[in-house]
Amino acid sequence: MSYKQIGIVGGVGPSATVLYYQQIIEGYRDRIGGTHYPEILIHSLDLGEINEYFYANDLKSLSDKLVQTVKGLEKAGCGFALLACNTMHMVFDRVKQRVNVPMVSIVDAVLEEVKRHRVKRVGIMGTTFIMLSDIYRGPLERLRIECVQLDEDEQVWIMEAILGDLQHPNIPEETVSRLMRDVENLGTQGAEAVILACTDLPVAIREEHSPVLLLDTTKIHVKATLDFALGKNE
Amino acid sequence: MSYKQIGIVGGVGPSATVLYYQQIIEGYRDRIGGTHYPEILIHSLDLGEINEYFYANDLKSLSDKLVQTVKGLEKAGCGFALLACNTMHMVFDRVKQRVNVPMVSIVDAVLEEVKRHRVKRVGIMGTTFIMLSDIYRGPLERLRIECVQLDEDEQVWIMEAILGDLQHPNIPEETVSRLMRDVENLGTQGAEAVILACTDLPVAIREEHSPVLLLDTTKIHVKATLDFALGKNE
Numbered sequence: 378m379s380y381k382q383i384g385i386v387g388g389v390g391p392s393a394t395v396l397y398y399q400q401i402i403e404g405y406r407d408r409i410g411g412t413h414y415p416e417i418l419i420h421s422l423d424l425g426e427i428n429e430y431f432y433a434n435d436l437k438s439l440s441d442k443l444v445q446t447v448k449g450l451e452k453a454g455c456g457f458a459l460l461a462c463n464t465m466h467m468v469f470d471r472v473k474q475r476v477n478v479p480m481v482s483i484v485d486a487v488l489e490e491v492k493r494h495r496v497k498r499v500g501i502m503g504t505t506f507i508m509l510s511d512i513y514r515g516p517l518e519r520l521r522i523e524c525v526q527l528d529e530d531e532q533v534w535i536m537e538a539i540l541g542d543l544q545h546p547n548i549p550e551e552t553v554s555r556l557m558r559d560v561e562n563l564g565t566q567g568a569e570a571v572i573l574a575c576t577d578l579p580v581a582i583r584e585e586h587s588p589v590l591l592l593d594t595t596k597i598h599v600k601a602t603l604d605f606a607l608g609k610n611e
Numbered sequence: 612m613s614y615k616q617i618g619i620v621g622g623v624g625p626s627a628t629v630l631y632y633q634q635i636i637e638g639y640r641d642r643i644g645g646t647h648y649p650e651i652l653i654h655s656l657d658l659g660e661i662n663e664y665f666y667a668n669d670l671k672s673l674s675d676k677l678v679q680t681v682k683g684l685e686k687a688g689c690g691f692a693l694l695a696c697n698t699m700h701m702v703f704d705r706v707k708q709r710v711n712v713p714m715v716s717i718v719d720a721v722l723e724e725v726k727r728h729r730v731k732r733v734g735i736m737g738t739t740f741i742m743l744s745d746i747y748r749g750p751l752e753r754l755r756i757e758c759v760q761l762d763e764d765e766q767v768w769i770m771e772a773i774l775g776d777l778q779h780p781n782i783p784e785e786t787v788s789r790l791m792r793d794v795e796n797l798g799t800q801g802a803e804a805v806i807l808a809c810t811d812l813p814v815a816i817r818e819e820h821s822p823v824l825l826l827d828t829t830k831i832h833v834k835a836t837l838d839f840a841l842g843k844n845e
Contacts, residue, residue: 388648391636395629398655402625412659414622419653420687421632425646452686453654 380415381606384455384478386446388421389462392544393576393595397461400599408603415606418455420446431464431506440468440475447476457481459602463574463594464506479605486601487572487594488516494590496570498523500563502556502582503574505536513572525566527559535559543577553581564589614649615840618689618712620680622655623696626778627810627829631695634833642837649840652689654680665698665740674702674709681710691715693836697808697828698740713839720835721806721828722750728824730804732757734797736790736816737808739770747806759800761793769793777811787815798823 383401387394398417405415422442430439443465447458457479460466466484473480491499499522501513514524526532535556542552560582563571570590573579579593603609617635621628632651639649656676664673677699681692691713694700700718707714725733733756735747748758760766769790776786794816797805804824807813813827837843 388650391632391648395632398625398629412662414625414656414658416622416657417653417655418683418687419651419655421651421653422648423650424648428646449652449687453652453683 379608381456381608382454383415383417383602383606384447384450384453384458385417385419385461386422386443386450386458386465387419387461388424389427389465390424390576391421394419394421394461396576396595397599400596401602404599404603405606408607418450418453420450422446427465436468436471439465440471443468443472444475447472447478447480451476451478457605459483459598461598462576463512464504466512467506467510481598481602481605483594483598483601484512484516486597487513487574487592488520489601490592490597491517491522491570491572492520494570496522496590498525498567498569499592500525500527500560500566500568500571500589501574502527502535502559502563502571502578504539505532507574508532513574523567525563525568527562531559531562538581539575539577543581548581556582557586560587560589560591613842615690615842616688617649617651617836617840618681618684618687618692619651619653619695620656620677620684620692620699621653621695622658623661623699624658624810625655628653628655628695630810630829631833634830635836638833638837639840642841652684652687654684656680661699670702670705673699674705677702677706678709681706681712681714685710685712691839693717693832695832696810697746698738700746701740701744715832715836715839717828717832717835718746718750720831721747721808721826722754723835724826724831725751725756725804725806726754728804730756730824732759732801732803733826734759734761734794734800734802734805734823735808736761736769736793736797736805736812738773739766741808742766747808757801759797759802761796765793765796772815773809773811777815782815790816791820794821794823794825 450458459481469482517524538552542548560571568589570592572592574594576595584591684692693715703716751758772786776782794805804826806826808828810829818825
């Protein structure tokens with residue numbers, strides 16, 4: 378079996394990195410079985426530094442930092458790299474162009490999943506950085522898939538929930554209900570699927586309670602990563 | 612503030628690596644405060660491969676693998692490295708000699724803690740690899756600190772508990788009680804402190820129920836790592 382070593386650009390935030398690490402190991406072992414585990418390289422960045430680039434919309438410094446990080450992982454021997462965070466994908470293309478190893482994009486992986494389900498209208502929920510940017514909307518619209526979204530006040534409230542309640546082990550029942558109402562609202566607007574474009578959202582928004590298809594971007598990204606690591610797509 | 616980037620040789624096992632990662636971030640933020648996080652490099656190894664070296668007592672292949680791993684982390688930019696596992700410390704000295712960056716030893720950190728508490732007799736609990744080796748006993752005896760241990764059958768049972776019950780979220784009450792009786796047994800033999808030389812043991816053996824001082828080797832190693840990263844010991 379051939380295996381290309383995975384390089385993870387992580388730390389944004391640390392709990393997302395732990396989720397990727399655990400899901401990659403679990404997924405590898407489900408596919409391969411036996412006593413072996415995948416070798417994985419991780420460079421966990423300073424979330425505080427990366428947030429400064431996000432808030433200042435300083436995409437130049439963000440790309441430079443990510444290029445330097447991926448190049449370090451290359452030197453340590455990774456076969457390909459991924460950014461373990463939706464928002465960092467604002468600069469995915471320009472980072473990819475400047476490094477030597479291949480990179481697996483969360484957006485491409487989610488687009489493949491959207492196409493596979495043949496949905497024509499999707500909702501997106503995530504941080505305000507994701508909602509204000511074209512990360513998902515641009516490529517979806519190029520595929521003639523319509524994007525519906527919540528009003529601005531609700532997007533701001535979701536950002537506050539992500540930074541606040543969703544960081545704690547016991548999420549208040551009213552936060553969970555309001556997030557579910559948001560999903561239903563997107564469904565009412567015609568969304569056949571909702572992209573949960575933030576690692577913290579699937580903790581509160583559960584498949585079994587949802588009237589529409591939920592796309593957990595971390596799970597989808599991990600699956601695409603394992604496909605690439607194990608050479609399924611070549 | 613100066614900060615030397617931490618390089619973690621992990622994956623042995625993955626849950627220990629997550630524990631180190633989370634405790635390092637938490638400890639850093641407790642000390643430094645503010646919005647920043649430490650940059651951390653991790654190379655997570657294949658536990659299956661490493662276990663083969665352990666079971667075959669193939670210390671040559673084990674050292675070669677760890678030297679290659681630390682050298683990779685050096686290239687990616689770490690300022691120093693650590694092995695996130697007690698058992699890998701069987702080859703700590705020979706790995707340290709062959710790499711360029713400094714390395715922080717779990718055994719040295721625990722010895723410092725034993726000295727600080729001025730105990731004269733300690734018990735050790737861990738995997739059978741730890742118990743059969745001289746990793747802790749050798750250096751403790753050179754400090755004229757006496758080591759007491761459980762009989763062989765009990766050590767085998769502890770190994771089975773580590774590989775079995777302690778890997779699951781709900782540890783059976785009888786396993787917890789038996790481990791506590793082991794601690795008491797070591798206390799009865801005169802141990803003033805017990806070294807919990809396996810990441811999984813502190814999950815079941817809790818300070819508040821123990822008649823003797825418990826030394827959680829992961830916590831002690833993380834503290835020494837942060838001291839080194841932040842230049843406290845220079």
